[in-house]
Amino acid sequence: VILYDASESGNCYKVRLLCALLGLRLERRAVSVTDRSDRAAILGHLNPALRVPVLILADGRPLAESNAILLFLAEGTPFLPEDRYQRALVAQWLFFEQYQHEPNIAVARFWRHHPDQAGTARERQTRVAAGHAALDAMEAWLTTHRYLVAERHTVADIALYAYTHVAGEGGFDLGRYPAVTAWLDRVRGHDGHIPIDA
Ligand SMILES: N[C@@H](CCC(=O)N[C@@H](CS)C(=O)NCC(=O)O)C(=O)O
Numbered sequence: 001v002i003l004y005d006a007s008e009s010g011n012c013y014k015v016r017l018l019c020a021l022l023g024l025r026l027e028r029r030a031v032s033v034t035d036r037s038d039r040a041a042i043l044g045h046l047n048p049a050l051r052v053p054v055l056i057l058a059d060g061r062p063l064a065e066s067n068a069i070l071l072f073l074a075e076g077t078p079f080l081p082e083d084r085y086q087r088a089l090v091a092q093w094l095f096f097e098q099y100q101h102e103p104n105i106a107v108a109r110f111w112r113h114h115p116d117q118a119g120t121a122r123e124r125q126t127r128v129a130a131g132h133a134a135l136d137a138m139e140a141w142l143t144t145h146r147y148l149v150a151e152r153h154t155v156a157d158i159a160l161y162a163y164t165h166v167a168g169e170g171g172f173d174l175g176r177y178p179a180v181t182a183w184l185d186r187v188r189g190h191d192g193h194i195p196i197d198a
Contacts, residue, residue, distance in 0.1 A: 002056040006033045010162035011066040012053040013196045018158050020194040067094040070155040079155050089149045093156035104131035106163045109170035135177050142179040161187045
């Protein structure tokens with residue numbers, strides 16, 4: 001399988017991490033997240049949203065959206081529960097990640113890394129406040145749970161690990177979140193885990 005990929009992207013890292021945990025080999029094709037000039041030519045026929053990650057299956061079919069890719073790859077593995085309610089809880093955290101977490105925490109980090117493409121100070125303040133609210137929600141849950149769903153490592157943890165563990169790069173103080181920090185260590189401790197810059 002082929003992954004259209006950007007090394008600094010947490011969304012792409014989710015896919016790389018799950019593949020590493022599953023022992024699946026990926027052929028990575030790098031796409032720039034800052035220079036968008038050739039994006040339509042590279043991704044136009046693969047992902048209408050023109051974003052990475054995009055996975056190309058062995059038979060050539062493309063699949064985009066990081067969390068959709070996680071669900072696809074995790075089917076039939078321990079990273080996606082079989083129970084209907086637990087699967088819905090995984091979806092609950094995946095939607096939370098894309099609506100309340102990533103748009104704030106990943107964007108604040110991206111703006112720090114690429115100041116020339118950053119929003120205004122006021123926009124930054126709004127994202128940082130909303131990102132802290134997302135971390136508060138995780139802290140509350142993880143104070144009484146070892147993992148996000150079913151007390152075991154699932155794609156919900158992989159999706160939320162990706163940008164939480166680098167939240168400091170966006171200006172978030174993870175020291176304020178002891179339960180989240182302990183969960184990050186737990187996720188990182190699994191056999192096959194790889195870092196974002198692997
Ligand atoms: N919701 C999408 C977001 C994908 C996304 O934002 N990808 C970024 C890299 S992290 C990208 O392609 N950025 C290039 C651009 O904004 O044009 C997902 O989860 O896959």
